Amino acid sequence: MTEVNNALSPHGGTLVDRVLGPAEGREKAKQARIKLPLEGSRATEIMSIAHGFFSPVKGFMGHKDVDSVCKDMRLASGYIWGIPIVFDISEGEIKEKGIKEGDTLLFTYQDQPFATLDLEEIFSYDRTLMAEKVYGTTEDKHPGVKRTYAYKDKFLGGDVTIINQPKINPPFDKYWYPPKVLRQKMAETGWERVVAHQTRNVPHTGHEWLMKGAWFASNADAILVSCVVGEKRAGDYIDEAIVLTHDELGKTGYFKEGTHLTSILLWDMRYAGPREAIFHAIVRKNLGCTHHMFGRDHAGVGSYYSPYAAHEIFEQVPDLGIGSVLTLEWWYCPVCGEVTYSGLCGHDKEQQGFSGTVIRSIIQDGVKPPRLIFRPEVFDLVMEAGDKYGFGSPFVTEEYLAKRNPVISVPPMEV
Amino acid sequence: MAETYPINIWINEERLEKLQQAGLADMAQEAFAGLKKLPVPTNEQQRDAVLQKFPMAKYDSATTKSIELLPRDAKDRIFDLVVEKKTLDVIDAFLASTI
Known part of the structure; x- marks a missing residue:
């Protein structure tokens, strides 16, 4: 395991900031070939990632990070981390949309362009193992385990970027x-x-x-x-x-x-x-x-x-x-x-x-x-x-x- | 004595008045900081039946060891049964009246 300084603030030493202005955002969006609509909690998770709340995490985790977080409570880089941050998707949707590693995906939310994913990896992970390691139980009465079991069969890993900054609504x-x-x-x-x-x-x-x-x-x-x-x-x-x-x-x-x-x-x-x-x-x-x-x-x-x-x-x-x-x-x-x-x-x-x-x-x-x-x-x-x-x-x-x-x-x- | 799992009915002025009129004001107990409650006991089977019929309700095992978050209309029915029957032993009647 790599020795890192977990006491650095922000975690990992650098605050993640992956929010583009309108002109850059439009340019980035043009790189995307495939659109994927998001549900609300995915969109808000991207807000937290891109604004640096989850630094040093820059996107949805790949297999190495997920495995390391589950088994060792650390990112693959060695920094302590408790919860896998994942994007699940069905094999069918991957085929239907023709998604492949190396693509840039455009996430839409509320029918508008919202963020991109630079897709590095498509992978599977044992959801029972994930539940057992993260939650200490495999009982689906546990809401986190239930959420884990509901994940679809594949995960997409890669960095996210907000290309169209949302408005936070009152209050x-x-x-x-x-x-x-x-x-x-x-x-x-x-x-x-x-x-x-x-x-x-x-x-x-x-x-x-x-x-x-x-x-x-x-x-x-x-x-x-x-x-x-x-x-x-x-x-x-x-x-x-x-x-x-x-x-x-x-x-x-x-x-x-x-x-x-x-x-x-x-x-x-x-x-x-x-x-x-x-x-x-x-x-x-x-x-x-x-x-x-x-x-x-x-x-x-x-x-x-x-x-x-x-x-x-x-x-x-x-x-x-x-x-x-x-x-x-x-x-x-x-x-x-x-x-x-x-x-x-x-x-x-x-x-x-x-x-x-x-x-x-x-x-x-x-x-x-x-x-x-x-x-x-x-x-x-x-x-x-x-x-x-x-x-x-x-x-x-x-x-x-x-x-x-x-x-x-x-x-x-x-x- | 078998363990009981109370449903706490929290006492406002209206409920206190009804208890007083029925001569049952002594049934209300001090909960905290002057707030009164009417703890209606359930046994293990009754507790489980109540929690099954009202999934929003919760058995607070950590602090109060009581059934909380029953919908207000359910609590009103339990309270009315207590006043009508002048006893706290009303859960079977309550469960029987609940579809």
Whole structure:
């Protein structure tokens, strides 16, 4: 295995930037002989790759990278990496379109030219092996395994380039900070130490204290809330509610101005537990963060991983150049009369634990949670977001999935 | 005693009033920070039947050890059965009434 410096920031030492301006984009698109329409999550994944969130990954992985990531949790170049980034396609579609190695493919999205793939390799990979290595299980009840088994029989590997820059739609536009932009903003603001908080939840005060605790623990200048915007399941909070409520905590002073920034990461959660924790750490390092907070059940699902598996994994990898703030739960203690840290509060028997699931359940019952548990401003905004973006519900419904506003829109382009 | 898996019905003013009118206000328990809940017990078979009939519901095994995220109309029906029958032992009746 090649010895590399995994502590470099960005990961691998260079920030990937594969977004062309309109004139260059048109020229690049002209090289393409074959058009392939994309579904939404593919398009957003290309956005993350091309804007450098996944540096040093420049495209969809080839066989060597996939095999190395699955078996050794490293790219073929030697850099640590947790999750294969792949583009699956059927053998039939390859034949039908006449796709071959060496081609430049034009990806269209929303019927417009969007990106290209410089196709280096067409290959197969054992999906059961991929599932077992990445997720630690072959059970298709695991959503990441289910996704892996749903991959078609072939994969395309090669670098991607955005040739027609999409518009990020409101309300997400204000929170779109690609690594280059965010690094510049951090430098201008004078932030030298920034701790990342990964979320796919509307914040309750347990989350708020996790962030505040991480800020203390890392002696940070600021907290970067990195909201995962991607594939949703019925019953989840709608993306708009998650992003807007996190921002609201800053606007309403629960975090002082200049200490808190809300941003989005376009990514479909894989629920890969410890491996996804590694992936999250690298992505937030690429954004310019110096620390990343990891709590209980980070990126986990069901009982596939131990509650603190994402803590343990960092003992098994070299220095990633981003400090891990490993934290236990915050709970409500009626004796202390406050939300308090489980590692310090001695009232184990009296504590009243609460979770994101419980808060969702309370809101779903039409009940306003107490302000010590859920900020009233956050509650009001959750309900408002439901009315404005969720067809009357702050939770994902079939109607939301079918009719929601897209996160990105590709403008018309003549090629 | 066999383990039970409660369905927590969260108590708002309207539900509290109904419980008080039925003389059942004592059934509501403190959940946290002043919020009250009505924990309606299920046994293992009932829990599994509820989760099967309502795939959006979730058994929170990590924190509260309770069934959460049942749709509101289902919870309303369970709550109404409790008030009507003046007992928390209503899950069989609830499941029987659910197609």
